[in-house]
Amino acid sequence: MNLIADITRIVQTAGPLLRSRFTATARPTDLDGVLTALRANDDAVLDLIKEPLLAARPGSGWVEDELEGGELPLGEWWIVDPVEGNINHIHGMTDWAVTATLVRDNEPILTVIHLPLTEETYTAAAGAGAFLNGERLTVSTKTSLPAAMVATGQAKPGESAETFERIGRSMTSMLTASLVVQAAVPATLRLIQVAAGRMEAFWQYSDVRSGLLAGALLVREAGGTVTDLAGKPWTLTSPDFLAATPGIHQAALDVLAVA
Incomplete structure (x- = not known):
């Protein structure tokens, strides 16, 4: 079968x-x-x-x-x-x-x-x-965050004020560091763009499984890197999420670490 x-x-x-x-x-x-x-x-x-x-x-x-x-x-x-x-x-x-x-x-x-x-x-x-x-599918070969298209979004209505503040700070940091920042839902529709090499990164402050699992597997299998925002391998218990092409993954982590 x-x-x-x-x-x-x-x-x-x-x-x-x-x-x-x-x-x-x-x-x-x-x-x-x-x-x-x-x-x-x-x-x-x-x-x-x-x-x-x-x-x-x-x-x-x-x-x-x-x-x-x-x-x-x-x-x-x-x-x-x-x-x-x-x-x-x-x-x-x-x-x-x-x-x-x-x-x-x-x-x-x-x-x-x-x-x-x-x-x-x-x-x-x-x-x-x-x-x-x-x-x-194969992820992007870009190695420069200033040339990268990146995205984020909220996972669900009613997130905490702290989460909304983190989203805002991270977007401000990425607007300075990257080429273009998108903020949209749903996460899966951004993650397919990373897997297909059309975008370079997606991050989210969330552990909502249904919005991340499908795209996480797709990005991994397309050659991307999927971690939490501390750089550890992403799991279902991770509090946050980053999927990126290997060439800009560390740079994206560095930017988001101070957001």
Whole structure:
């Protein structure tokens, strides 16, 4: 059985559903409307892909809360974001995807990221490389942070004031040190750009698993470096995150260390 091909087919089944639910003219008018639309999208996709994903890996578990962080019990777990960038989808913006990542003993072993509007599917398996529609990905070869495009973003609504202050300070530092800084959600859509060599770094002050695991595996398998902001290998218990091309990773750490 080719597991990653099977998971790709399952994840891609959500594409037509989400395209049918998407309209560029969507304009929620209040918070209740936003939350209702978010839940409806999530529920519709989960109804379609949850059971097939569990069946594809008998005995695997399912992480219910996509905004959780921290370690999981040993064994295999599915960490799925049914609409990564859901907030963009319900506001008529195009930056959203479906992600499914299989974790074994707290290490990601495969991931599929599908962008229904562009029919792009990013895949990676531990030790087997990263791919876009079957074509191998390689991170950027830049070695100069002043020539680099970098990005960050908040992980979820309601972050602490301290986290917001760190984001602001880090952006100010990176605006001085790098070529261009983006601040956007979702994280996965920035991380695919790092893996594809279109951007050089993404950092975040967060341990939200669903927003980082898929992109972390993709960047690693494309030849990138993934650590916390102390330079230690990133894990599910890390409080923060940096994925970068090797040529600017240390420079980015140096800038963020004083932010």
